[in-house]
Amino acid sequence: MYNPFTLEGKTMLITGASSGIGRSIAIECSKMGGNVIITGRDLARLRQTTNELSGSLNRLIVADLLNQESVYNLAEELPVLDGIVHCAGINKLMPLKFIKDDLFNKVMGTNFNSPALLTSKLHKKKKIAKGASIVFVSSISAFYAALANSVYMASKGAVNAFVKGLALELASSEIRVNSIQPGMIQTSLLENSLLGSEALNDDEARYPLGRYGKPEDVAYTVVYLLSDASKWVTGSILTIDGGVTLR
Numbered sequence: 441m442y443n444p445f446t447l448e449g450k451t452m453l454i455t456g457a458s459s460g461i462g463r464s465i466a467i468e469c470s471k472m473g474g475n476v477i478i479t480g481r482d483l484a485r486l487r488q489t490t491n492e493l494s495g496s497l498n499r500l501i502v503a504d505l506l507n508q509e510s511v512y513n514l515a516e517e518l519p520v521l522d523g524i525v526h527c528a529g530i531n532k533l534m535p536l537k538f539i540k541d542d543l544f545n546k547v548m549g550t551n552f553n554s555p556a557l558l559t560s561k562l563h564k565k566k567k568i569a570k571g572a573s574i575v576f577v578s579s580i581s582a583f584y585a586a587l588a589n590s591v592y593m594a595s596k597g598a599v600n601a602f603v604k605g606l607a608l609e610l611a612s613s614e615i616r617v618n619s620i621q622p623g624m625i626q627t628s629l630l631e632n633s634l635l636g637s638e639a640l641n642d643d644e645a646r647y648p649l650g651r652y653g654k655p656e657d658v659a660y661t662v663v664y665l666l667s668d669a670s671k672w673v674t675g676s677i678l679t680i681d682g683g684v685t686l687r
């Protein structure tokens with residue numbers, strides 16, 4: 441059947457697949473025929489994701505991406521990949537005067553350093569196939585300010601800049617690199633937010649398309665970027681935000 445978005449025959453790594461957006465990306469990629477390798481720290485939640493995957497060639501690897509050794513081991517263990525989705529990430533709202541040294545290490549480490557390091561290790565080991573697609577999950581926070589969010593914003597801004605540099609550098613190997621920047625998506629990241637339900641409802645009402653996003657809204661975009669339908673797309677930063685940043 442004609443389907444330019446198929447992921448049949450592709451093997452893809454999806455980090456942060458034990459919950460939220462990453463879990464949904466893994467599920468949708470497997471439904472589109474791809475073989476997915478999922479990672480996260482929480483084995484029980486990774487198994488829950490596995491139970492929802494289609495196909496029989498999927499794998500699960502537990503890895504703490506804040507631990508350098510663990511990133512090296514992951515790069516060693518992985519096969520040659522046709523797709524990589526860097527989705528693992530954390531956010532912690534913190535006003536400037538309460539920021540402790542460790543916050544920079546944790547937020548920049550998880551959101552920027554570790555996906556950058558993993559990509560570099562995989563490339564050196566020739567584990568990113570010719571024609572592969574790499575997707576970084578950034579955020580509208582890269583350019584859209586919110587109070588107490590400056591470190592997270594910086595981490596996502598770094599991701600977007602890295603994507604531009606890599607896209608240029610890897611184009612001669614026919615490897616595409618893109619970033620997506622979602623607005624608010626209904627996941628545990630939001631449930632653990634410091635904002636109360638009233639503030640969240642008010643915020644949701646500002647979205648021109650009338651609601652916060654769902655993980656699948658992001659996953660479908662990632663499917664497109666991993667598929668050959670987007671084979672002329674590289675260095676793009678795609679906003680998926682229900683129109684909120686139009687205001």
Ligand SMILES: NC(=O)c1ccc[n+]([C@@H]2O[C@H](COP(=O)([O-])OP(=O)(O)OC[C@H]3O[C@@H](n4cnc5c(N)ncnc54)[C@H](OP(=O)(O)O)[C@@H]3O)[C@@H](O)[C@H]2O)c1
Nearest residue numbers: 456458459460461480481482505528529579624625627629
């Ligand atoms: N939700 C939103 O509104 C929103 C908006 C824009 C962008 N984003 C971005 O989307 C991505 C996913 O967010 P989400 O909302 O789906 O959050 P989530 O449900 O909290 O999921 C975060 C994922 O990252 C993994 N992770 C965190 N630290 C890790 C570490 N040190 N090593 C390995 N894995 C780690 C978690 O795995 P374990 O729990 O197994 O450790 C989990 O699978 C993040 O990059 C986030 O910045 C989210």
